Amino acid sequence: xxxxxxxxxxxxxxxxxxxxxxxxxxxxxxxxxxxxxxxxxxxxxxxxxxxxxxxxxxxxxxxxxxxxxxxxxxxxxxxxxxxxxxxxxxxxxxxxxxxxxxxxxxxxxxxxxxxxxxxxxxxxxxxxxxxxxxxxxxxxxxxxxxxxxxxxxxxxxxxxxxxxxxxxxxxxxxxxxxxxxxxxxxxxxxxxxxxxxxxxxxxxxxxxxxxxxxxxxxxxxxxxxxxxxxxxxxxxxxxxxxxxxxxxxxxxxxxxxxxxxxxxxxxxxxxxxxxxxxxxxxxxxxxxxxxxxxxxxxxxxxxxxxxxxxxxxxxxxxxxxxxxxxxxxxxxxxxxxxxxxxxxxxxxxxxxxxxxxxxxxxxxxxxxxxxxxxxxxxxxxxxxxxxxxxxxxxxxxxxxxxxxxxxxxxxxxxxxxxxxxxxxxxxxxxxxxxxxxxxxxxxxxxxxxxxxxxxxxxxxx
Numbered sequence: 422x423x424x425x426x427x428x429x430x431x432x433x434x435x436x437x438x439x440x441x442x443x444x445x446x447x448x449x450x451x452x453x454x455x456x457x458x459x460x461x462x463x464x465x466x467x468x469x470x471x472x473x474x475x476x477x478x479x480x481x482x483x484x485x486x487x488x489x490x491x492x493x494x495x496x497x498x499x500x501x502x503x504x505x506x507x508x509x510x511x512x513x514x515x516x517x518x519x520x521x522x523x524x525x526x527x528x529x530x531x532x533x534x535x536x537x538x539x540x541x542x543x544x545x546x547x548x549x550x551x552x553x554x555x556x557x558x559x560x561x562x563x564x565x566x567x568x569x570x571x572x573x574x575x576x577x578x579x580x581x582x583x584x585x586x587x588x589x590x591x592x593x594x595x596x597x598x599x600x601x602x603x604x605x606x607x608x609x610x611x612x613x614x615x616x617x618x619x620x621x622x623x624x625x626x627x628x629x630x631x632x633x634x635x636x637x638x639x640x641x642x643x644x645x646x647x648x649x650x651x652x653x654x655x656x657x658x659x660x661x662x663x664x665x666x667x668x669x670x671x672x673x674x675x676x677x678x679x680x681x682x683x684x685x686x687x688x689x690x691x692x693x694x695x696x697x698x699x700x701x702x703x704x705x706x707x708x709x710x711x712x713x714x715x716x717x718x719x720x721x722x723x724x725x726x727x728x729x730x731x732x733x734x735x736x737x738x739x740x741x742x743x744x745x746x747x748x749x750x751x752x753x754x755x756x757x758x759x760x761x762x763x764x765x766x767x768x769x770x771x772x773x774x775x776x777x778x779x780x781x782x783x784x785x786x787x788x789x790x791x792x793x794x795x796x797x798x799x800x801x802x803x804x805x806x807x808x809x810x811x812x813x814x815x816x817x818x819x820x821x822x823x824x825x826x827x828x829x830x831x832x833x834x835x836x837x838x839x840x841x842x843x844x845x846x847x848x849x850x851x852x853x854x855x856x857x858x859x860x861x862x863x864x865x866x867x868x869x870x871x872x873x874x875x876x877x878x879x880x881x882x
Contacts, residue, residue, distance in 0.1 A: 450651060451584040451593055457650045458577040458597035461532050464636070464643040465573045466604025468539040469504075469566065471632040473713040474612055476500065478727070479629045483547045484556045500560050504567030505835025508827045511571015513683055516820030519576050520682040524583070524653045524819060528576040532647060535569035536640030538562045543633025575823025578806040583653035583880065588753055590880065594806035595749030602738040602795075605712050608632060609735045613728065621727075655880060659815045682820040686813070690821060693812045697825035698832070699868030700761070701809070703861040704801040705833030707768055710776075710858055711737065711791060714838040718854075719779055719787075722845065729784040737791035741799040752804035756876045761808065762869050764800025768862040771797055773855030780851055801865070811875035833861055 472480075485496035511531070519527035541562045548555045577597040585593035611632045619628040686694060712734055719725035752760040771794050778790035805826070813821030837857075844853045 451581075451586060451589075454584040454650045455581040455593045455596040457646045458528075458581045459600055459603070460646045461528060461643045462573060462577045462597040462600025463603040463607065464639045465532060465535045465570065466601040467607045467639060468535050468604075468633075468636050469570060470601075470605040470608040470712070471539070471612070471636070472504075472542065472563070472566065473709075474608055474716060474731075475629050475632070476713070476717075478717070479625045480559070483549075483625070483629070484545075484559050486548055496556075499839065500556075500563045502835045502839055503560055504563045504570065505831040507564040507567030508571035508831055508835075509824075511568040511573075512575075512820065512823045512827050513571075514568065515572020515576065516682055516823050519572065519579070519819030519823075520816055524576050524580045524656055525647065525650065527572050527819065528580065529644060529647050531569045531572040531576065532640060532643050535566060535573070536636055536643075538565040538569065539633055539636040539640075541565075543630040543636070571827050572823065574826050575810075575819050579810055579819055579822065580650070580653055582807055582810055583655040584651075589750075590811075591749040591752045591757065591804050591807035591876075592746060594810070595745050595803045598749075598803055598806040599742050599745045601708065602742045605738050606735055606742075609731050611635060613731055616727070655815050682817050683824065686817050686821050686824065690813060690817070693872070694821065694825055694828075696868045696872050697809050697812050697821075698828040700865050700872060701802075701805055701826055701829035702833035702868075703765060703768055703858070703863070703865030704798050704805070705830045706837050706858050706861040707772070707794060707798045708802075709834035709837045710841060710854060711795065714841045715776070715779065715854075717838075718841070718845065718851070722849070723779055723782060723851070725779065725782050725787070726784075729787065733784065733788040733791045736788050737795035740792045741795040744796055744799050745803045748799055748803040749807070752807070753876070756874045757804040757808040757811075758869060758872070758874050760804050761801050762866065764797050764802075765862055765866040765869060767797035767800065768794070769859050769866060772859035772862060773852060776851045776854040776858070808875055811878045811880065812872070815880075 480500070481496060484500075515527040515531050518530065539562075542559065545551075545558055545562070546555050551558075574597075577600065578594045581597055582590050582594035615628050615631055616624050716727075716730045716734060719730040720727045748760060771790075775790045775794040778787045781787065809825050810818050810822040812825070840857065841854055844857060845851075
């Protein structure tokens with residue numbers, strides 16, 4: 422089978438000069454590229470988190486009025502899931518751009534699309550004003566957000582990883598990996614003060630638009646940052662090899678110059694794609710059930726104050742961010758699998774106690790449980806930024822890494838609030854959230870055991 426043999430030689434042979442920047446350049450360019458990737462990813466996930474929080478708080482009654490609160494919440498979370506359904510389109514579109522035309526071009530385009538869609542949501546009329554047109558426009562903009570997200574993660578971690586100096590690939594790739602949690606914290610930093618100033622009624626009536634409209638400023642900053650960094654040296658080297666005159670070019674590989682990278686990926690690396698997806702699916706469920714669903718579930722079903730849930734999730738996310746870089750550095754030293762397996766085991770064991778803490782209705786207990794759970798999540802998700810790209814060759818890497826991560830996000834995260842809402846309509850205990858999450862984390866554990874260690878894979882071919 423095509424994806425059973427190792428695709429590269431060990432790194433011990435040293436990176437190829439054509440694909441690696443000179444040491445002096447790497448010392449200055451690699452950190453700048455990683456920070457630029459982080460800024461863009463944070464902004465995109467801010468836009469996504471704002472929508473997720475707004476879905477939990479206000480978008481249901483504003484765009485899907487119903488006499489049944491559960492039906493309104495389901496409709497709002499369905500639009501949340503719609504963006505995940507369109508993410509594969511983003512993988513195809515931006516993956517093709519990134520693997521054929523360059524990582525940087527794909528990232529600039531994805532950020533611009535996200536900004537336009539998010540500001541558009543902030544300008545939409547509600548159902549009361551526009552009738553059925555309002556939810557139709559909301560779903561359309563949500564689909565555009567999803568297409569954008571389909572190209573964001575893979576390009577951001579790749580641009581950072583392919584600029585990284587030898588032996589520090591996971592460290593640099595993990596910097597943009599902090600973007601989802603930072604984006605959530607940034608959205609909370611906007612939403613909480615807005616709620617406190619105008620009150621819940623004012624927020625529901627008009628102030629929910631403010632976080633969406635603020636995205637304009639953030640996207641302009643992000644676009645400026647991303648256009649100032651250089652293209653990936655690995656992509657530039659592979660592009661040079663495939664565009665040489667035939668008399669000088671090496672034998673072409675099935676991956677080189679493919680007009681449709683996804684087709685080659687599905688033909689040659691289906692096993693790695695499926696296992697890579699499974700390896701990330703549990704962490705996606707933990708993130709979205711904690712950061713999105715529980716913020717709605719706690720106040721509506723258990724009477725926990727909204728600020729308590731936002732604060733608990735924010736502190737837990739901050740703790741995960743705090744250990745992201747040390748965890749990545751550890752995986753550069755001892756390997757990706759040992760660190761990720763530890764996180765997977767921790768998430769399996771801790772899933773039930775974490776969501777059981779909601780029954781206490783105690784802010785300190787919930788915050789402590791969420792903090793532990795999101796730190797276990799960091800053990801899984803910090804190394805995955807290097808692990809998934811290392812599973813695929815350079816000319817398929819944008820598409821391969823994006824496809825695995827986005828499929829995991831769609832199956833494990835996008836449908837998590839919908840599944841959780843359905844489960845809680847039949848079983849009222851929050852324990853069911855723990856069993857559901859723990860099962861998906863167990864699946865990730867098994868997939869990690871089936872995948873090889875990738876720390877020593879050569880990265881320039």
